[in-house]
Amino acid sequence: SAVISQKPSRDICQRGTSLTIQCQVDSQVTMMFWYRQQPGQSLTLIATANQGSEATYESGFVIDKFPISRPNLTFSTLTVSNMSPEDSSIYLCSVRTVLNYGYTFGSGTRLTVV
Amino acid sequence: DAKTTQPPSMDCAEGRAANLPCNHSTISGNEYVYWYRQIHSQGPQYIIHGLKNNETNEMASLIITEDRKSSTLILPHATLRDTAVYYCIVAGNMLTFGGGTRLMVKP
Numbered sequence: 001s002a003v004i005s006q007k008p009s010r011d012i013c014q015r016g017t018s019l020t021i022q023c024q025v026d027s028q029v030t031m032m033f034w035y036r037q038q039p040g041q042s043l044t045l046i047a048t049a050n051q052g053s054e055a056t057y058e059s060g061f062v063i064d065k066f067p068i069s070r071p072n073l074t075f076s077t078l079t080v081s082n083m084s085p086e087d088s089s090i091y092l093c094s095v096r097t098v099l100n101y102g103y104t105f106g107s108g109t110r111l112t113v114v
Numbered sequence: 115d116a117k118t119t120q121p122p123s124m125d126c127a128e129g130r131a132a133n134l135p136c137n138h139s140t141i142s143g144n145e146y147v148y149w150y151r152q153i154h155s156q157g158p159q160y161i162i163h164g165l166k167n168n169e170t171n172e173m174a175s176l177i178i179t180e181d182r183k184s185s186t187l188i189l190p191h192a193t194l195r196d197t198a199v200y201y202c203i204v205a206g207n208m209l210t211f212g213g214g215t216r217l218m219v220k221p
Contacts, residue, residue: 092158108155
């Protein structure tokens with residue numbers, strides 16, 4: 001399966017600032033996704049990152065707050081903009097491989113906003 | 115994507131088989147059943163997936179009913195390290211997570 005490198009693994013940020021999270025995959029993948037996991041909760045899909053075009057956002061998530069880039073088949077970034085304490089969560093990158101149609105997850109970015 | 119129903123929690127004795135049920139009565143013909151688990155604060159780990167046939171790998175077995183409206187994940191010999199939240203997901207092009215089952219393996 002694909003190996004995902006997600007950076008940073010954790011960060012503590014001031015409210016009002018922005019953080020960009022990187023997701024690097026060791027092989028070309030068909031689809032890349034970004035999830036949020038709030039404390040004690042399940043995972044919620046933020047958006048599908050599309051190569052060379054705007055991401056597809058799920059209900060409740062907007063591009064101004066969570067801009068996403070995917071310049072090629074192996075790399076994507078998620079920015080959490082104008083952060084507030086409510087944005088404190090784990091953010092996870094996920095990819096769908098071509099070979100076996102499975103989905104692989106990164107280890108996540110634990111974000112704390114103070 | 116179809117929704118799933120899982121018990122919120124289950125206990126299992128170490129060394130015994132853990133059978134985790136999942137209902138997915140609205141599953142459509144092209145949707146797979148996936149199982150993932152999440153051990154505290156880590157990214158979800160893939161366990162197994164299937165379409166309509168039963169599947170087995172080194173981690174677990176997946177039993178899907180003939181009508182595909184429910185499935186069971188079987189961990190044949192649970193260990194303490196299998197304590198985790200287990201998610202059953204039916205998916206076409208993306209994974210939508212429900213609440214999962216918190217499995218506690220006890221000595």
